[in-house]
Amino acid sequence: LGTSTGTIAINSSDWDIDATGAMTGIGAITSDGAFDTSSTLQAGSSNVALTLSTGFIDADAITLFAGGNGVGIATSATGLETESDGLSLLQGCSDTQILKWVESTDTWDCAGDADTGGATAWSAIGDAAGDGAIAFSTTAQTMDWTATTQNALTITDNALTTGRLLGLTHTTSVIADGGSMFRVSSTGIDTSTTTGVLLDLSSTASTAGTQFLQTYSGLTTGIGQSIVTNALTTGKALSIASSSLTSGNLVDLAVTGTAGLTNQKGLNISLSGANATGAQTTYGAYFANTHTGTSTNVALYTTASGGSNNYGLVVGAGRVGIATTGPDAPLDVLDAAAAQLRLTSADGSAYGELYADSSGELRISSSGADVRLLEENFWVCAGGSCAPSAPAENGNIIVETSIILNNNFRLKQTGATTVDMLDSGANVILTFDEV
Numbered sequence: 001l002g003t004s005t006g007t008i009a010i011n012s013s014d015w016d017i018d019a020t021g022a023m024t025g026i027g028a029i030t031s032d033g034a035f036d037t038s039s040t041l042q043a044g045s046s047n048v049a050l051t052l053s054t055g056f057i058d059a060d061a062i063t064l065f066a067g068g069n070g071v072g073i074a075t076s077a078t079g080l081e082t083e084s085d086g087l088s089l090l091q092g093c094s095d096t097q098i099l100k101w102v103e104s105t106d107t108w109d110c111a112g113d114a115d116t117g118g119a120t121a122w123s124a125i126g127d128a129a130g131d132g133a134i135a136f137s138t139t140a141q142t143m144d145w146t147a148t149t150q151n152a153l154t155i156t157d158n159a160l161t162t163g164r165l166l167g168l169t170h171t172t173s174v175i176a177d178g179g180s181m182f183r184v185s186s187t188g189i190d191t192s193t194t195t196g197v198l199l200d201l202s203s204t205a206s207t208a209g210t211q212f213l214q215t216y217s218g219l220t221t222g223i224g225q226s227i228v229t230n231a232l233t234t235g236k237a238l239s240i241a242s243s244s245l246t247s248g249n250l251v252d253l254a255v256t257g258t259a260g261l262t263n264q265k266g267l268n269i270s271l272s273g274a275n276a277t278g279a280q281t282t283y284g285a286y287f288a289n290t291h292t293g294t295s296t297n298v299a300l301y302t303t304a305s306g307g308s309n310n311y312g313l314v315v316g317a318g319r320v321g322i323a324t325t326g327p328d329a330p331l332d333v334l335d336a337a338a339a340q341l342r343l344t345s346a347d348g349s350a351y352g353e354l355y356a357d358s359s360g361e362l363r364i365s366s367s368g369a370d371v372r373l374l375e376e377n378f379w380v381c382a383g384g385s386c387a388p389s390a391p392a393e394n395g396n397i398i399v400e401t402s403i404i405l406n407n408n409f410r411l412k413q414t415g416a417t418t419v420d421m422l423d424s425g426a427n428v429i430l431t432f433d434e435v
Contacts, residue, residue, distance in 0.1 A: 092110060096112070096113055097110045254266075270284075322334065338355070352366040352371070353365050377398055380397070380398065402422075409423060418431060
């Protein structure tokens with residue numbers, strides 16, 4: 001047995017040591033086989049530490065107990081709960097709660113699975129295994145971002161060619177009124193004068209072909225795109241602007257194919273509704289071209305060709321005013337310094353003009369110095385009527401009162417068969433009568 005500083009050595013693997021109480025004062029126990037105890041194994045000064053220099057504790061030796069919902073503790077520094085018969089995560093949580101780290105107390109606590117839980121940032125995520133899908137129920141799902149100057153959500157692709165970076169597909173019945181597959185809306189109140197954009201479509205790609213930022217396809221009836229701005233007052237429902245356009249088209253509307261029927265319209269603009277007062281002026285279409293420099297500005301250009309009947313412009317109702325905003329006739333042309341109407345057969349060299357002078361007199365002139373009436377009669381009538389019927393032949397000058405020569409002499413019918421020549425004082429110089 002030895003002294004207090006010695007050891008007890010038993011050189012037989014079949015012998016056991018039985019002790020009914022605690023064995024104390026033992027520095028080390030060396031065994032070639034298993035060391036079994038039916039009591040508490042104590043290491044150190046209390047039952048709180050067990051150090052293994054090598055080997056492992058078999059997982060089967062640690063029991064994970066199954067506690068009831070809400071039975072147990074709801075906070076611990078490790079997120080674990082120990083009982084006399086095992087170990088588990090916190091058992092004091094209620095239904096659907098999760099463990100959340102609380103920095104102020106340095107503990108894991110039971111907490112609701114709300115937007116305050118989870119991570120606020122993610123590291124890069126690699127490719128998912130397979131074509132996974134995220135399924136949502138009929139419950140509304142919301143992603144809430146509070147970013148101010150940063151991009152709240154960025155989707156980047158460096159290899160996409162013919163596919164879609166983001167595809168939205170609707171496969172059930174037609175979406176009812178009020179529904180939408182994709183919605184961009186703003187409900188904030190801003191009193192500043194800044195200009196914000198709800199949907200920004202842009203591309204800086206360099207390509208030799210044509211790149212479309214937005215396309216619509218697959219529709220046979222209905223509306224491809226609808227912009228409803230019932231709350232708009234003085235703003236713009238649609239604004240398309242460019243400061244770099246050279247020879248391209250800011251807006252290009254094209255209808256091709258042979259399916260055109262009556263009432264087909266490339267552009268249909270319609271205004272209706274009762275105005276608040278009669279003093280308002282509204283415009284169905286307003287065109288302005290105010291380029292400066294030496295360019296030629298055309299506000300509106302129309303052309304029609306290829307059909308049996310081609311009309312470049314048809315005004316179905318209303319008056320047309322040129323250089324006037326208040327036309328008084330179906331066609332009212334205003335110009336106080338030049339002819340109001342020119343008829344041209346050779347641009348700039350052969351033409352005839354009609355114009356009203358400052359006193360309201362109608363004047364006719366021509367670049368060829370003559371005004372001719374071909375195979376017709378020329379009528380000069382007071383009140384709109386000269387005779388009960390036209391002459392049998394053409395090429396006549398029909399005068400209701402008289403013909404004045406050089407503003408001095410005049411020829412005037414004075415009787416049923418009499419024509420007098422008078423001077424400027426209305427004195428008869430010569431009388432013509434039948435024989």
